[in-house]
Amino acid sequence: MITRSSALLQRPDRETQPQPLPIQARWQTQLARAIRDPRELCRRLGLDEAWWPGAEAGHALFEVRVPEAYLARIRPGDPSDPLLRQVLPLAEEAVTMAGYVADPLAEVEHAPAPGLIHKYAGRVLLIASPACAVNCRYCFRRHFPYEENAPSRAQWESTLDYLRGDPSLHEAILSGGDPLAASDRQLAWLVERLEGISHLKRLRIHTRLPVVIPDRIDDALLGWLGATRLQKVMVLHINHANEIDEAVMAACRRLSAAGVTLLNQSVLLRGVNDDVGTLCTLSERLFEAGILPYYLHVLDPVAGAAHFDVVDEEARKLVAGLREVLPGFLMPRLVREIPGEASKTPL
Numbered sequence: 001m002i003t004r005s006s007a008l009l010q011r012p013d014r015e016t017q018p019q020p021l022p023i024q025a026r027w028q029t030q031l032a033r034a035i036r037d038p039r040e041l042c043r044r045l046g047l048d049e050a051w052w053p054g055a056e057a058g059h060a061l062f063e064v065r066v067p068e069a070y071l072a073r074i075r076p077g078d079p080s081d082p083l084l085r086q087v088l089p090l091a092e093e094a095v096t097m098a099g100y101v102a103d104p105l106a107e108v109e110h111a112p113a114p115g116l117i118h119k120y121a122g123r124v125l126l127i128a129s130p131a132c133a134v135n136c137r138y139c140f141r142r143h144f145p146y147e148e149n150a151p152s153r154a155q156w157e158s159t160l161d162y163l164r165g166d167p168s169l170h171e172a173i174l175s176g177g178d179p180l181a182a183s184d185r186q187l188a189w190l191v192e193r194l195e196g197i198s199h200l201k202r203l204r205i206h207t208r209l210p211v212v213i214p215d216r217i218d219d220a221l222l223g224w225l226g227a228t229r230l231q232k233v234m235v236l237h238i239n240h241a242n243e244i245d246e247a248v249m250a251a252c253r254r255l256s257a258a259g260v261t262l263l264n265q266s267v268l269l270r271g272v273n274d275d276v277g278t279l280c281t282l283s284e285r286l287f288e289a290g291i292l293p294y295y296l297h298v299l300d301p302v303a304g305a306a307h308f309d310v311v312d313e314e315a316r317k318l319v320a321g322l323r324e325v326l327p328g329f330l331m332p333r334l335v336r337e338i339p340g341e342a343s344k345t346p347l
């Protein structure tokens with residue numbers, strides 16, 4: 001099959017053109033070259049030096065990481081751009097707020113084995129990679145102890161024994177970090193073992209990588225994902241319609257063609273998507289990409305993210321306004337995650 005990239009490689013005038021990265025290395029190289037310097041981020045987006053101290057203060061708490069493919073969707077010179085707001089470190093992150101803590105979902109209490117979180121009946125979450133392609137400033141895992149949850153293959157086997165020993169489990173959820181930041185070899189290895197657990201029916205992948213580096217959805221990934229006997233669900237994380245460009249659309253089409261059910265969860269974020277028009281456009285754009293809106297989460301109270309909060313009353317009003325303009329199947333469910341509850345809690 002000739003892909004877009006291989007077609008480029010076969011062009012007769014290739015010696016005079018900039019050469020594309022090798023197909024297998026493209027997303028890894030983009031990941032490795034992501035911006036990790038807050039001043040560089042400001043410079044590249046035309047933000048003046050007044051932004052540097054705040055960006056550096058936030059970066060000291062949770063490092064900046066923005067891949068080029070995402071940067072290209074941000075309007076230069078606009079500090080209120082909704083995509084930039086999600087990735088630009090700010091001085092506000094250092095402000096201590098009552099109720100905002102390092103582990104707002106008490107996940108550490110639900111980790112019975114390395115790389116495994118078991119909170120809800122019937123499904124478990126596997127931390128398949130500690131890394132992300134983008135560091136979202138509101139992330140509820142910004143303080144997560146990934147170093148204690150990065151199993152070796154031998155440790156994975158004992159973690160998988162936990163799944164083998166519990167026939168009530170029907171679904172394995174790959175999470176992180178971002179699970180798709182792991183290599184295809186590692187993911188294929190893990191999924192092959194999950195397939196061998198007869199009571200597992202579904203593989204769910206929670207990821208932002210197809211959004212921030214759409215080239216992640218390549219032939220190698222579709223090879224192991226398309227081949228699994230498990231039903232496949234991918235829960236993307238998109239907060240604003242501007243995140244869905246043509247490359248993201250193409251990646252979603254490839255996933256759908258491979259039999260992957262696509263859902264989206266968003267976080268309701270002050271200054272990013274806290275108005276009815278923005279949320280409506282997001283749902284419409286998601287559906288154009290073949291993705292169903294699934295959850296609209298209120299912010300988890302993680303230390304460093306209080307400036308993104310939208311109070312419950314306002315959140316309910318926004319969703320009521322959204323219901324007036326959208327068909328039911330485009331309505332995300334407004335939820336909060338409360339530690340110890342048996343499921344997400346509708347608001």
Ligand code: SF4
Pocket residue numbers: 131132133134135136139140141176177178208237
């Ligand atoms: S991609 Fe997901 S896990 Fe990674 S920083 Fe963003 S919200 Fe957190």
